[in-house]
Amino acid sequence: MYKNCSDTEYNCIIVGAGAAGLFYAAADETEGRKLIIEKTSCPGQKLLMSGNGMCNITHDGSIKNFIVHYGGKGAKIRTCLYKHNNLELTQFMEHAGVPLKERPDGKIFPASMKAADVLDALLAKADRNDFAFLYDCAVTGIDAGSKGNHIVCISLSDGRKLQTQKLVIATGGASYPATGSDGSFMDVLKRDLNIAVTALKPALAPVFVEHYPYSELSGISFDDVTVSCGGHTERGPILLTHKGFSGPAMLHISQYVKPGEQLTINYLPDRSIAEVYRTIRDDQPANSKGIANYLAGKFGLPKAFAEKLFSVPSRKLSSIGHKELENIVHLMMDRKHTVSGTGGFKEAMVTAGGVSLDEMNLKNMSLIKYPCIHVIGEALDINGDTGGYNLQFAYSSARTAI
Numbered sequence: 001m002y003k004n005c006s007d008t009e010y011n012c013i014i015v016g017a018g019a020a021g022l023f024y025a026a027a028d029e030t031e032g033r034k035l036i037i038e039k040t041s042c043p044g045q046k047l048l049m050s051g052n053g054m055c056n057i058t059h060d061g062s063i064k065n066f067i068v069h070y071g072g073k074g075a076k077i078r079t080c081l082y083k084h085n086n087l088e089l090t091q092f093m094e095h096a097g098v099p100l101k102e103r104p105d106g107k108i109f110p111a112s113m114k115a116a117d118v119l120d121a122l123l124a125k126a127d128r129n130d131f132a133f134l135y136d137c138a139v140t141g142i143d144a145g146s147k148g149n150h151i152v153c154i155s156l157s158d159g160r161k162l163q164t165q166k167l168v169i170a171t172g173g174a175s176y177p178a179t180g181s182d183g184s185f186m187d188v189l190k191r192d193l194n195i196a197v198t199a200l201k202p203a204l205a206p207v208f209v210e211h212y213p214y215s216e217l218s219g220i221s222f223d224d225v226t227v228s229c230g231g232h233t234e235r236g237p238i239l240l241t242h243k244g245f246s247g248p249a250m251l252h253i254s255q256y257v258k259p260g261e262q263l264t265i266n267y268l269p270d271r272s273i274a275e276v277y278r279t280i281r282d283d284q285p286a287n288s289k290g291i292a293n294y295l296a297g298k299f300g301l302p303k304a305f306a307e308k309l310f311s312v313p314s315r316k317l318s319s320i321g322h323k324e325l326e327n328i329v330h331l332m333m334d335r336k337h338t339v340s341g342t343g344g345f346k347e348a349m350v351t352a353g354g355v356s357l358d359e360m361n362l363k364n365m366s367l368i369k370y371p372c373i374h375v376i377g378e379a380l381d382i383n384g385d386t387g388g389y390n391l392q393f394a395y396s397s398a399r400t401a402i
């Protein structure tokens with residue numbers, strides 16, 4: 001009965017129909033006039049592309065293990081994650097009619113492996129909760145002072161002004177700007193509310209290096225390597241792409257790398273350089289295999305990759321000299337590349353930076369200066385690893401704000 005977007009007074013307005021805004025609308029069963037405003041013509045565009053269209057919604061395991069996946073800021077959001085944890089999220093989705101399944105690596109997806117099923121279920125629940133939707137309209141200004149701290153007035157791109165008792169900001173970060181989340185709302189928050197916003201930076205982006213040697217090996221992946229740069233080390237899978245390095249370990253280190261710095265990759269992280277050198281040297285006399293075949297078989301490296309390590313991959317192992325052998329071991333275990341850049345916002349899965357946590361009452365995700373304005377999801381200065389940690393935070397922060 002309340003769903004009329006021509007009204008000007010609301011109990012609750014959400015800015016942004018992305019994952020966090022939709023989780024909020026789907027879970028908020030309170031009575032009242034409620035509206036969700038989205039500046040593009042479609043809700044949940046990033047949700048639809050998450051997990052390659054399959055939507056890795058959260059991760060299995062104890063919620064205690066989630067904290068380390070939000071960098072140094074995980075401890076600050078502990079209460080919100082514990083209270084509205086991964087178990088609660090899976091039950092919430094199953095009650096919404098989306099059965100989930102877990103992959104052997106602990107990542108949790110809808111059983112259909114379709115992000116669209118998650119989006120449809122959230123939209124249906126939001127509708128049942130009496131939220132009206134306003135598309136193709138951006139919020140362009142906030143006046144939080146006109147009626148004390150109880151009513152917020154917002155300006156819309158169509159020239160209208162609306163009033164609300166509760167404003168929920170769910171405008172996301174700045175990555176994949178074509179989806180609508182381009183970071184521009186941070187300027188509105190700084191200008192109109194004078195709150196601190198930490199610098200937005202791409203995170204979870206591919207890493208590019210000078211003279212990248214593996215273009216023709218695009219698609220080859222490694223399950224377990226270490227990558228180090230600028231004092232940070234990440235361990236896990238990496239993927240060789242046409243233009244550079246990707247895969248979880250590389251995506252995780254991307255926010256720490258800078259052009260000109262050395263990126264070091266160890267493709268055999270469980271062994272020592274001395275041990276690998278000794279192993280190859282001991283095998284040399286009796287081994288007539290070509291060097292690439294030998295390295296691929298002995299150390300489980302993809303054959304095409306092993307062939308790239310040595311200029312004449314068919315040369316017999318037994319004919320390799322001491323210096324050449326040392327060089328091969330370094331190429332496998334201490335391979336250095338000079339960073340030329342990262343994928344930037346166009347290719348980053350998430351954004352580091354956003355509304356500073358120092359501005360927040362994290363018990364209910366409200367701004368300390370404006371208790372009736374709440375901020376949730378990626379608009380906050382929180383970014384998680386790959387594995388479902390970002391959508392889990394979108395859910396946990398949304399539930400905490402209700």
Ligand SMILES: Cc1cc2nc3c(=O)[nH]c(=O)nc-3n(C[C@H](O)[C@H](O)[C@H](O)COP(=O)(O)OP(=O)(O)OC[C@H]3O[C@@H](n4cnc5c(N)ncnc54)[C@H](O)[C@@H]3O)c2cc1C
Binds near residue numbers: 179
């Ligand atoms: C390719 C890709 C794959 C991903 N895969 C996964 C995954 O598998 N698992 C995972 O956990 N995370 C994944 N993520 C990250 C995850 O999708 C995001 O962290 C999450 O969608 C953030 O939700 P959000 O609601 O905070 O922001 P968004 O989903 O970005 O939504 C923000 C919304 O606000 C709208 N908006 C912005 N400004 C205004 C304004 N002024 N007025 C009105 N509306 C506005 C935008 O148009 C947008 O619709 C992936 C991201 C990408 C890009």
